[in-house]
Amino acid sequence: MYKLIEAFPHNITESLEIASRYTFKKPKYQINNIVICGMGGSGIGGKIVSQWIQDEVKTPIILVQDYSLPAFVNQHTLVIGCSYSGNTEETLYSLEAGKKAGAHIIGLTSGGKLQAFCESNGYEVVLVPGGNPPRTTLAFSLGQLLNIFTQLELISHSNLERYRSCATFLLDNQEEFMKEARCLASFIKAKNLLMYSASNYEAVAIRARQQFNENSKILCIHHVIPEMNHNELVGWGLGNDSYGVLFFDSKDWFDRNRVRMEFSRDYIAKKHAHIYTLEAKGDTIMERSIHFINVVDWASFYLAELNHVDPIEIDVINELKEKLDKY
Numbered sequence: 001m002y003k004l005i006e007a008f009p010h011n012i013t014e015s016l017e018i019a020s021r022y023t024f025k026k027p028k029y030q031i032n033n034i035v036i037c038g039m040g041g042s043g044i045g046g047k048i049v050s051q052w053i054q055d056e057v058k059t060p061i062i063l064v065q066d067y068s069l070p071a072f073v074n075q076h077t078l079v080i081g082c083s084y085s086g087n088t089e090e091t092l093y094s095l096e097a098g099k100k101a102g103a104h105i106i107g108l109t110s111g112g113k114l115q116a117f118c119e120s121n122g123y124e125v126v127l128v129p130g131g132n133p134p135r136t137t138l139a140f141s142l143g144q145l146l147n148i149f150t151q152l153e154l155i156s157h158s159n160l161e162r163y164r165s166c167a168t169f170l171l172d173n174q175e176e177f178m179k180e181a182r183c184l185a186s187f188i189k190a191k192n193l194l195m196y197s198a199s200n201y202e203a204v205a206i207r208a209r210q211q212f213n214e215n216s217k218i219l220c221i222h223h224v225i226p227e228m229n230h231n232e233l234v235g236w237g238l239g240n241d242s243y244g245v246l247f248f249d250s251k252d253w254f255d256r257n258r259v260r261m262e263f264s265r266d267y268i269a270k271k272h273a274h275i276y277t278l279e280a281k282g283d284t285i286m287e288r289s290i291h292f293i294n295v296v297d298w299a300s301f302y303l304a305e306l307n308h309v310d311p312i313e314i315d316v317i318n319e320l321k322e323k324l325d326k327y
Helices: 002-006 008-019 040-052 089-101 112-121 138-151 158-188 199-214 255-270 285-307 315-326
Strands: 033-038 061-064 077-083 104-109 124-127 192-198 220-225 243-249 274-279
Touching: 002 285, 008 124, 008 138, 008 158, 033 040, 033 089, 040 061, 040 077, 040 138, 040 199, 040 285, 077 089, 077 112, 077 138, 089 104, 089 112, 104 112, 104 138, 112 124, 138 158, 158 243, 158 274, 158 285, 192 199, 192 255, 199 220, 199 243, 199 285, 220 255, 243 255, 255 274
Parallel strands: 033 061, 033 077, 077 104, 104 124, 192 220, 192 243, 243 274
Antiparallel strands: none
């Protein structure tokens, strides 16, 4: 896992090299909406990219993490199926539904049934290097999704260049980010973790939750500001000193949300919670997101060490898949 996290900036560069080999055909019908299908480490890239481009893309994007698609899907829908292994059953079911609806389908995978499905039906498919845990291949899905949206003229080419610069950003700051991660892991140890972010960084918080779940073997919760101000903030009324609360301070808050964040942090601190603020580094939402993601990746690894658990092991997920295979 150490080597796989260390490779993140190099994966960004390799992802863009892979992207440069693909030219996507123009959809037969106008694209009026986009559905990205994907689970876990395979699917989180879609959520992250959709938040990166939400102020630019004019076409609605939704994420599907189940066995079916919304009824609105038709020939005017772009459906992107993301399954690193190529065998994620929920995604395969969704793509079959997309096929029946006449959607324009593109696959993103390392092989498996998804590659076979796309090739047998004449759909375009992007292949990335296989053989690693899906959660360690995020850089590849981010690059390929940005390339798909760029080539279909849904976003500008500058997004790819901004993503490319993230590799240098990581390499230039790697030692500092690893130190931040060690501090964060020490803070989290033996606490119940709760994370808060701005709403446009929710995908980053979800990614963090996934990493602490799978690598560190802990449960954690996330919520976003301003929504948590309308419900969860009241839930702190009785206080709880078993929680470690991580605030992702992205530095680019809408001004009224910054007031909300600072008020919330101060209020929760008075309720005996332990507070840790991770302040974003970077000049763009991409760089700030990548900073958060990289620090959390390292922190989840260091926390696994502190918890004496194997960050690679996911035996219970494999047991579930075996049970489903027999169903």
